[in-house]
Amino acid sequence: MPSRENRAITDLGTLKALAHPLRMQLYRGLCVARTATASQLAEQVDEAVSLVSYHLRKLAEHGLVEEAEPQSADGRERWWQPASDGVSIRDRDFRDAPERAAAHLAATRLIHEQRTDMYRSYLDARQTWGPEWNSAAPDNESLLRLNPGELAELAAELLALAKKYDAKGRAAEAAGDTEGRENVALHVYGFPFRV
Numbered sequence: 001m002p003s004r005e006n007r008a009i010t011d012l013g014t015l016k017a018l019a020h021p022l023r024m025q026l027y028r029g030l031c032v033a034r035t036a037t038a039s040q041l042a043e044q045v046d047e048a049v050s051l052v053s054y055h056l057r058k059l060a061e062h063g064l065v066e067e068a069e070p071q072s073a074d075g076r077e078r079w080w081q082p083a084s085d086g087v088s089i090r091d092r093d094f095r096d097a098p099e100r101a102a103a104h105l106a107a108t109r110l111i112h113e114q115r116t117d118m119y120r121s122y123l124d125a126r127q128t129w130g131p132e133w134n135s136a137a138p139d140n141e142s143l144l145r146l147n148p149g150e151l152a153e154l155a156a157e158l159l160a161l162a163k164k165y166d167a168k169g170r171a172a173e174a175a176g177d178t179e180g181r182e183n184v185a186l187h188v189y190g191f192p193f194r195v
Helices: 012-018 021-033 038-045 049-061 098-124 126-136 148-174
Strands: 007-009 065-067 079-082 087-089
Touching: 007 012, 012 021, 012 049, 012 087, 012 098, 021 038, 021 049, 021 065, 021 079, 021 098, 038 049, 049 065, 087 098, 098 126
Parallel strands: 007 087
Antiparallel strands: 065 079
């Protein structure tokens, strides 16, 4: 799948389509796999293929996923891929009405709950990853003193750095360097707080 920019979600219909627990899992699974069939995704999420197919079609209706080139000779298999490298859902695009703000908050909570579940799964399986992965996996907290502009600048720099390392890893993998390479989730949160 060629590299494309993140898609900014600004309409309520698309936000609600994605803000469904199973659809969000399927979308994330496709982002990791790059291409997959409904059967492959159904196995990952432990759901019926027919249900997964239904939710993939709903995601496709909103332009979040699209059909991919077949990856096998079996013409009956329908392959899917993300329609962009990812999505961005910003508060500023949903502040204008209470229903939109509530939908944004619900989607954001779901995203963070699923991220927390991913991290908990890693912690529960930490022993199986071995010392190299456990030493390499960051677990940091930085308490900074910034203004909104500085926080936005920091966020942009961190995203650019993550994209740089993703491109580097994918290029190495495409060149045959697959030894010890795994999917890695990097979750970065920055938010104001008062004590």
